[in-house]
Amino acid sequence: MSPNNNKGAFYVTTPIYYVNDKPHVGHAYTTIAADVLARFKRLDGYDVKFLTGTDEHGQKVAKAAADKGIEPQALCDANSQNFRDLAKTLGISNDDFIRTTEERHIKACQALWKRLEDNGSITLGKYAGWYAVRDEAFYDEGELTKGPNGEKLAPSGAPVEWVEEESYFFPLKEWQERLLKFYDENPDFIGPKSRFNEIYSFVKGGLQDISISRTAFSWGVPVPGNPKHVMYVWIDALTNYITALGYPDESGEMAKFWPEQNPVALHLVGKDIIRFHCVYWPAFLMAAKLPLPKRVFAHGWWTVEGQKMSKSLGNAIDPTALVEKYGLDQLRFFLMREIPFGNDGDFSEAAIAGRINSELANALGNLAQRVLSFIAKNGGGKIPVSHSTSDAAYLIADADLIHKSHELLDHCREHIKRQTYGEVLEAIFELVRAANAYVDIQAPWALKKTNPDRMETVLWTLLETIRHIAIIIQPFTPSAAEKLLDQLAVPSHERTFFYIEDPKEFASPHQLKSGTTLPTPTGVFPRYGDPKAAAGKGA
């Protein structure tokens, strides 16, 4: 708890993951990105709620369970646990984990449904289309091909038949203009910008009403008053974001994290599901006369060694194996650092090894080690004294580095606002490089003989810089940052951003106190690939 922990509410969510999926690096990516955001905002004094969970309904789950000869709920229980385990493996700081088969969620969905119905936004009609039993999917007329006997075939080659079933509809078309107006008024609703443009032109191109119930299967949330129907995926899945806030109770967390004025909710999603989050979801909410989230950010996909990840190739990577191989902090860092958030990127051994060694080990890890071990050997193992000086060259050099440290937080905040994680880390490493350059230029090992006071000042300045870096990098590499702060003897309650919220003046009120005894330094970011480092990869 820092003294400034009252900057307001912040709500961040991952998508709920489909229980039929095996957790892979894509899931890890979204979840880590959300976690970094949650940690950053907490450290910055916000009241944060961070939600993740699993999506458990649908025909595929029912079928998978039937194939195994177990109840769908049993399958969900087992598979949902995989995602909980993943969160644990990744050091995720989520405040809640929602499952769509939970009672609270079923209640919330039904309440939302009734509200839509009361507002005249649900109508009963017929859903008709070409259905391929083998694929369990409907296809458009245009997607179909003709078989050798003139019969219609799905793109997969499966035969299709014309199927009509009773279905409830949501009049999405009616919301087209209001959605466009909303986008116009909230240009930051969707990130990155390219996705905003996509959604905008999609909506502008004309919307069709959507089917929101099914009768072909029963593994879903029953439609109130007509249990023959279950709600169809998106109305079920999207509602999770407000279920977790206690909806239909609109006081409490709903009021706090889902307000009409100054919305605070941010949905992180993969680019495959932006339409549901940026078109359907706002339309549902508007129709229900509920507030909207603040922003939806769609990230890209990872390829692996240049190859697309796919079930058929079987090259999806198990995040747990990555954590074991590279270390958790290293994996988190790499995923956030390697590509601009929103772009696609490639996960390769060479790339992650390069990042770990050149940035974490050589630049940052070595900076800390060279300074701390120098102090341990030459500074009595205590935080040195920053001596005043009248030498202009010294003043400028010191002030420059301290000034850069003081500016870092604001720069990072700006980037976090737009989820440009790579820029946050770039800003941090600019300071790391500046600090390394400062060590070389000031050369404390030479000052040891010629000017011990100056040596102390230089070391103090470096420690204070490292303190800033360690505090601000916590969201990305939590456990290494913790070790580093331990080595700087920073009390555990003085590690929030409040303590690097610096004034314009040279001296920060929370700067390191001279004379404090420091523990024996040990490396926090070992090089990857060094035989010596093999034991310490967890950093």
Place this chain on the structure above:
RNA sequence: GGCGGGAUAGCUCAGCUGGCUAGAGCACGGGAAUCAUAAUCCUGGGGUCGGGGGUUCAAGUCCCUCUCCCGCUACCA
């Protein structure tokens, strides 16, 4: 086909409303230093800024055109 976004040093990319000799990181060459995780620092290489044309005193930066690449073009989680 339509709409949108790209094509800049070996690699990954920055370059807002046009303006000094086009930048960063990584990789590579040279030098310095030796506190440190054989880490660090300095420095260099000179890339037709996809091709062509145009506007302008001045264009990666605006206009036209050509080539190539990517995304979206719905009810699939």
